[in-house]
Amino acid sequence: MAVQTRRLFATAAMLTAACVLAACSSDAGSKSAAGASDSGNDTTGNKASNCTNTIGKKNLPVVTFWGWYPNMRLVVDNFNKQNNEVQVCWTNVGQGGDEYDKFQTAISAGTGAPDVIMIEADRIPTFQIQKALVDIRKYGYDAVKDNYGPGAWKDVSIGGAVYGVPVDGGPMAMIYRKDVFDKYKITPPKTWAEYEQAAQKVKDAGGPLFGDLGANVPAVMMALQIQKGATPITYDPARPESIGIALNDQASKDVLDYWGNLARKGLVGTQDQFTPEYISGVVNGKYATYISAAWAPGYLTGAGVGKGKDTGKFAVAPLPQWDPANPVQVNWGGSAFSVTSQAKNPGLAAKVAYGLYADDESLTDGWTNQIIFPLNLKALRDPEFVDLKVSFFDGQQANKEVYVPAANAYKGMTYSPFGQYYFDALTKQIGAVIEGSITGAQAADRVQEDVANYAKEQGFTVQ
């Protein structure tokens, strides 16, 4: 009897444990399924329960979506309100790298990815080569083709295939502090040579640092190298096994050396960007310029820059050039909406990718609050946008004077299919340049060797 009871107890305990385990796994399962693929026609808004947003039209099919724009909720609500065919179930799983890591894991697992995902244009080849993205040309590309410029499309295309819908861009320019420039009697430098002279002048007069070389923003270094004529990656998806890697050509070396020298002479700081340390430096006028993209004012405002006694201290000028006779405009950041290959209904997902953040209301909210620099020509050609007097720049018509011309002149880039590795390698070597242990040219050689080895290891033929 006693034995019986004990056995019963033990069995019960075991069952309980099993239940706990089962509950655990089924819970985890449903969590990933929320971001995942249950979205075909069979799943409607009634069943989608794990969305951050509330779905209004519950009988429509649902497309799952990951994204992190600060006004994402409004954008998703706008889409859902205006659309009678499909509803978006949105989750914010983190910004940039955090999201990519999750997406990468979902790709490796073969399940758990959303139908539509926000990714920066420079990451598209990384995911495309793993066949994680869908070519959306056949799902209504022609209808929206003319809404974006050729540079914008190039950034989201590989070969002839289109792997994302452009949303925002990051035409680069030089943000500067008017108070510092006035005090040391400097006009915005038009070339990089003038930039260095101005930096020297400010330093000699006991002024602040002129700029910053951040190891953690390799994308800026890459853009500046491209500006001087570097072509880091050549890649033809028709021949995916072969890749051209040129990270130590003369232009790349020159640009790394240029910034390395500025840092060595103490003309620019060497602080990681997007850190409290850096932002406090910007607030306190420690840096006279900030080489950055069109979305920077929004970011800086959000971080508390340009308020209080700093109001109206900032202005923007075009990016300094190497050859003012042949100016080159480059881009940093900017995102697109891509359809993932785990989407059960790619056509429906593509409708979301094309339609989300493309309505006037969302776009206007995005650019008036400086959350995005829109690539949609509806906004880019909107006189209100072009003529906007940007309060961060003390009423300067920054779009008209600087950013729109830069965006129009941008020709697009080819990004690497192992972007994360390339950027990590570049970060490491910029760190070494900052430390002073190697020159910029040596850094370029090391990045080349490192990335080329990785490419070979990954099975590419490197040219």
Add this chain to the structure above:
Amino acid sequence: MTLLIEESAPSTQEKAHKARGTVRLREHLMGWLFVGPFALVFLALLIAPLAYALYLSLFRKKLIGGTSFVLFDNYVKAFTDPSFLSGAWFVVRFSLVAIPLQIVVALAMALILDAVTSAFARFSRLMIFLPYAIPTVIGAVMWGFLYSRSFGPLSDVFGVFGATAPDFLGGNLIFYGLANVVTWQWAGYYMIILYAALQGIDPALYEAARMDGAGGRQIALRIKIPLIAPALLLILVFALIGTLQFFNEPQFLRFLAAGTIGPDFTPNMYAYQQAFALANFNYGSAISFALGGIVFAGVYAFLFFTRKRRSFL
């Protein structure tokens, strides 16, 4: 024993065999049922993932060319990979500096707190332990701010002497910056373990020692420390395992100092980077196992060399 007596009657013997078998079976079953819940969790959450990781580590997946079985190639690569080797060398060096530092601090505090009994001692004990109760992430972020030259206290302190504050997140000093964070976080925890061991010593021993003319210092060195040697050994093993798997602090300080702390700063970070950022789950698993091998070898060697010497000093 009783069953042997029944040997004479074959039919009874058979019966007894059967009965014995049933009893044994029942006992076995009961045993398994009791072990079951634990075994299930153990197998599902530890052994299975380990086995799977080991399995993964024997393959290599390329962006071009797909997955192939490579046996131990990933391990060969790991032990010739400068990133892994420099990371491993870093944690070994770090262990050699940070662990003795933590143990000495913990031991000194435990001895002091054991000798002093007052309300202040109880308060101090709590305060010294407190950093351990703060989540590692928050601790790392907090130290990130304390090290900051813009809003940390260092600039003010060094400013008094007209000097510029050192950058503990910079390339030369990051080692000491991290050693400080780790000591701050863990010394209190080790102190509690040692303190508990000290409290377990029979006070009669001290009395006897005093009668023999031993002073406070001699009691501490010759009675207390030898008697808590097993506890010291325990925390040394804890510290060794924890430090060789160094991950949290550098991973979070990386957000402030990406140029100094690369993704391959420690082997664990490198494994994480390979698996979750670069999708090289195979190589990431191999690095994890290689690191596991180093930890195992380190701990085994340590226990081997300390096994005979019962007294620690």
